[in-house]
Amino acid sequence: MIEVMLILFAPLIGGLMYGFERVLRARMQNRKGPPLLQPFYDMYKLLDKQAFIINPYHTVLGIMHFLTLWTVVAFMIFGQNLLYIIFLHLLSVIFIILAGFSVNSVYSHVGANRELLSALAYEPILIIVAVGFFMMHGSFDISVIRQNSASIVPLFLLFLAFLLLIPLKLKKSPFDAAEAHQEIVGGVEIEFSGVYFEFIYIAKWLEYVFVYLLLVLFAGNNAVLGTVLFLGVFLLVNLVDNATARIKMKHVIQIVLGIALTLGLLNLAGLSYV
Amino acid sequence: MFRKYRKKSPWILHYNAGSCNGCDIEILAALAPKYDLERFGVINTGNPKQSDIFLVTGPVTFRSRERLVELYTQMPEPKVVIALGSCTCTGGVFRDMYNVEDGIDRYIPVDVYVPGCAASPELLIDGVVKALEILEEKTKAIEKPFRLFKEASSENGIINRRHSALKVGEKDEED
Numbered sequence: 204m205i206e207v208m209l210i211l212f213a214p215l216i217g218g219l220m221y222g223f224e225r226v227l228r229a230r231m232q233n234r235k236g237p238p239l240l241q242p243f244y245d246m247y248k249l250l251d252k253q254a255f256i257i258n259p260y261h262t263v264l265g266i267m268h269f270l271t272l273w274t275v276v277a278f279m280i281f282g283q284n285l286l287y288i289i290f291l292h293l294l295s296v297i298f299i300i301l302a303g304f305s306v307n308s309v310y311s312h313v314g315a316n317r318e319l320l321s322a323l324a325y326e327p328i329l330i331i332v333a334v335g336f337f338m339m340h341g342s343f344d345i346s347v348i349r350q351n352s353a354s355i356v357p358l359f360l361l362f363l364a365f366l367l368l369i370p371l372k373l374k375k376s377p378f379d380a381a382e383a384h385q386e387i388v389g390g391v392e393i394e395f396s397g398v399y400f401e402f403i404y405i406a407k408w409l410e411y412v413f414v415y416l417l418l419v420l421f422a423g424n425n426a427v428l429g430t431v432l433f434l435g436v437f438l439l440v441n442l443v444d445n446a447t448a449r450i451k452m453k454h455v456i457q458i459v460l461g462i463a464l465t466l467g468l469l470n471l472a473g474l475s476y477v
Numbered sequence: 478m479f480r481k482y483r484k485k486s487p488w489i490l491h492y493n494a495g496s497c498n499g500c501d502i503e504i505l506a507a508l509a510p511k512y513d514l515e516r517f518g519v520i521n522t523g524n525p526k527q528s529d530i531f532l533v534t535g536p537v538t539f540r541s542r543e544r545l546v547e548l549y550t551q552m553p554e555p556k557v558v559i560a561l562g563s564c565t566c567t568g569g570v571f572r573d574m575y576n577v578e579d580g581i582d583r584y585i586p587v588d589v590y591v592p593g594c595a596a597s598p599e600l601l602i603d604g605v606v607k608a609l610e611i612l613e614e615k616t617k618a619i620e621k622p623f624r625l626f627k628e629a630s631s632e633n634g635i636i637n638r639r640h641s642a643l644k645v646g647e648k649d650e651e652d
């Protein structure tokens with residue numbers, strides 16, 4: 204029962220996280236920042252706007268992206284197979300990429316291209332993380348991982364690799380070339396408007412929930428460690444976001460595949476010897 | 478029902494229709510820590526399809542007028558237009574120059590005029606607050622921009638195009 208409630212409220216939790224992040228970022232820049240519920244105000248406002256449909260596929264793919272992502276989060280909360288979740292998540296990313304390519308806008312194409320490249324960069328690492336959990340606990344099931352004790356110490360290199368992924372996945376500096384509001388105006392989301400943009404907007408919140416749910420898996424059944432990890436990483440990611448500038452997509456891939464993949468493979472090799 | 482939330486999350490599209498950049502710097506100043514427009518939920522989106530407030534600076538040069546109208550028509554209703562700076566309202570220091578169209582209200586319906594050369598951030602904030610009041614009243618009915626001016630006529634030696642203005646959708650006899 205509590206799981207069903209959690210799943211239903213997952214977008215709201217993500218929205219609160221996003222609102223809190225905006226306040227936090229503003230405070231870091233010595234500003235006051237918007238109210239905590241600002242994302243929800245935006246959401247209500249978008250409901251009341253006129254919506255343009257570029258073509259039906261574009262709109263439907265956008266909604267599919269949102270629904271798949273919600274399913275991914277639901278499966279995570281239910282404690283299903285991690286590998287399956289990662290591939291389902293890839294499917295949701297593919298939907299948004301296809302939506303980006305289905306319109307004629309150049310920015311949308313560039314955004315979709317970059318989204319594809321970043322999927323290329325983070326997907327192997329997500330799989331390696333899953334393999335690392337399998338080697339530790341002997342199962343891909345999230346419910347099993349949650350029951351065992353924390354695995355952050357033996358998987359520390361993988362944890363570092365995963366840290367590198369978070370800005371890429373949440374589109375934060377320095378890895379935000381896929382969204383890049385100042386140059387390609389949001390990339391894939393540029394042609395969505397009104398209620399249809401709403402789905403993309405909420406999908407962004409769900410992405411937060413997805414990433415941080417993956418993160419707390421490193422803490423296993425240790426709730427205190429989980430909270431500490433979540434808060435620490437949340438602060439760290441926003442600090443890095445405020446303090447760095449955007450880098451090119453090419454360098455993103457080089458850094459992520461070069462450093463994170465090496466770290467992950469080293470960790471796996473170490474695990475198989477122990 | 479959702480009308481009251483319009484006021485709480487105005488997203489701005491800023492377009493520079495050939496301004497001298499003085500007013501654009503003031504916009505940045507308004508977004509920066511001292512005035513911090515984001516505390517009212519203002520975001521500078523840069524994407525016409527997701528914005529509510531069209532913030533224009535500059536006197537509309539001959540080259541920028543088509544983009545101005547295009548951006549205006551790409552914004553979903555309800556929307557408001559703010560003309561920021563003297564030159565955007567009336568042409569200001571650029572008035573009656575051969576390459577300048579003397580203010581954006583010859584092309585698109587303007588809701589709020591913010592004077593000043595350059596307009597100060599305080600005035601800009603007042604303008605945005607006024608615009609939000611108007612935004613709350615608006616419906617989703619479509620407002621039409623004016624048609625691009627065609628032939629220039631010369632009158633006492635001053636060239637202008639304002640006599641050949643038509644609204645978009647109005648019957649054009651010559652075509």
Ligand code: SF4
Pocket residue numbers: 496497498499500501534535536561562563564565569570593594595596
């Ligand atoms: S009003 Fe003055 S400062 Fe502002 S853009 Fe026009 S000329 Fe520049």
